Amino acid sequence: MTDSLHTLTTYPIARQPGCPFDPPAELIEAREHGPISRLPFADGHQGWMVTGFDLVRSVLADARFSSRKELMRHHPLIDFGDIEVPPAPPGEFLLMDAPQHGRYRKPLVGRFTVRRMRLLTERVEQVTAEHLDAMEQAGPPAELVTAFAKPIPAIMICELLGVPYEDRGRFQDQIDTFLDRESNEEDLIAAYTATQTYLAELVAAKRANPTDDLLSDLTDSDLSDEELRGMSLILLAAGLDTTANMLALGTFALLQNPEQLAALRADPTLTEPAVEELMRYLSVAKTFYRTALEDVELGGHTIKAGTMVFLSYNTANRDPERFTDPHLLDIQRQDGGHLAFGHGAHQCLGQQLARVEMRVALPALLNRFPTLRLAVPAEQVALRPETADIYGVKSLPVTWDA
Template sequence: MTETDVRHTGSEAPAFPQDRTCPYQPPQAYTEWRGESPLTRVTLFDGRPAWLITGHAEGRALLADPRLSSDWGHPVFPVVVQRTEDRGGLAFPLIGVDDPLHARQRRMLIPSFGVKRMNAIRPSLQGLVDRLLDDMLAKGPVADLVSAFALPVPSMAICELLGVPYGDHDFFEECSRDFVGAATSGEADAAFAKLYQYLHGLVAAKQAEPGDGLLDELIARQLEEGELDHNEVVMIALVLLVAGHETTVNAIALGALTLMQHPEQIEVLLADPAAVPGVVEELLRFTSVSDYMVRMAKEDIEVGGTTVKAGDAVLVSITLMNRDAQAYDDPDVFDARRNARHHVGFGHGIHQCLGQNLARAELEIALGALFTRIPGLRLAVPLDEVPLKAGHDAQGPIELPVTW
């Protein structure tokens, strides 16, 4: 295959990303991009062409390839969302930097997100989920499952893990929502500034009076010993706080919605508690809350017989990789009994989600308890009336009215 054989070349390349019309299905146009070629050409909002990787095997290989860069601070790093076009060279820790800086930052945090530590907080998570369900049931239907349940579960969990006062949750949830959902770079900068100042003060307060959260550990182990400076601790805290609840809120809400629309699959979850982790993995594959990952080629790379040139924008489609028929039988079918291992819902390679063990614990406990306690849970509005987030954001419902 030569470059001219790739679908959607030149001016024909369609816009990316696009909005979903069904909460858990890819946008209609995406179905046209699946085929023999593992990549296609798309166009970003500013007119820049980009390669969209759609093949599961090719995507996993590229996400582990050091020739692709995640350096947001690079002057020609691709901009997918208009609100980030004036980033001023700002590179966020962990998610927007390359090795060796990325490896250094990640190495400091890995012990705090290990399976052993996540298992230790499961009883606390279970208690939190039970209290939220008690409150929701006491108030009775109709309820917004996002604000009543999906949002407070990860919000409380990440506050407890980091050592952030949950009493401030309304403030940082609003800042986070304004930051990731801003329409312009000015709005995003304003929300970022408020959140940065809050965390700047919190880190200073913890230096004076240490606690026992992850931030306190970073301060004691890394800041005081000179491995991190104050700004880097604040920025790591910001990334963890936003990422630690933003995607999981959507995953809980979208997972619940998908199950409500496939009631026969709820029986798999209810029949055997040991089946819950497998159901969660299939939901992560099927819903693909993170629709894509952004990269830039540092060198020429051959992909499926096509040359991706140095400097090219590369978007790895998590949604289409998870729906690749070469990787999964009947990929567009939600099958709670499927072995969905090797999905890329958490990404792949060195930037694979650091908090995936926490997210899995939250999803397993939240969804298992939700349908055990309220097996008759159902949508209170038609599916097409559920308001959805835009295609350039983490995928999920803005509100989710439910009844029982």
């Protein structure tokens, strides 16, 4: 490692062909130069990219770095010019700081505890079995994203919020469209508007006729309908896209690492460490940003007030100063602990639900189909672009011996 300060040349940075699980090579190279690099912005300003585990963790725990949307005045891809970025809409607490952030997060924390999420295990097992039954009855091949990875977390988050069963298909299609960065602008806006309209109607329905679900419980608080709609949107987006991509990309990674796959099949006690290792290894929620509220010393450099800092979770989770052989998938890894769910006040609220879904669904899939394998060459698996907020596969064709 050298002490010279690295400057990234482009952003986002494409991954190397044939390396679907590794962070982009230039980000890995930047980490080799040191845990922080310069990141030029589209408007000529300079920002920073933090690639080291300890520095990413420290920024996430430091209240001098803000999550507020309206402070995003500079960006590596967007020249905002004189345009003022508006604050996050009511309820969309991921893009807020305390005390607003705490106002929305606090009533949710008790509903996403380890104990409560583990009580959902039986329902996750039932939903998983239903989709595996359908795959088996249809016979090989199958497209794993639509047949398995996407519907399981979709059903669970919809049930938690109280989305009526008959609405789930249309609702999921709308969410898929506005989360897809490759959708054209017209379709994206239409899907986002339709989702917002639906959520507003759902909040009104729960307030009028509460049922046994999270959203109905929240209508008994002092939160407004607009705030509940925003909170619901955040929970849906976070609860759907991340876990769906972890299930699909995690399966892909295990199929490409047959020794790890065999070990997991042979020893059910490895399920929990395997899920944690896949979270670390893949880091599908790969990059977040913060804005310095004052001048801050970080990694021996002064981050000026108002400067944006991008946090590279995928290189932090591959930091050789934190993990032995960081680019190796090892489901029996002893140096655990990762930042896949973030850290600090904004640490992922739904992480325990994601863990339950992964711990149930992945081994169930692998045990139901002992000969599961890719139906296309690995290099033909369609990957999400680096511009997507959540990394993963667009489609994962698989087959097995019927």
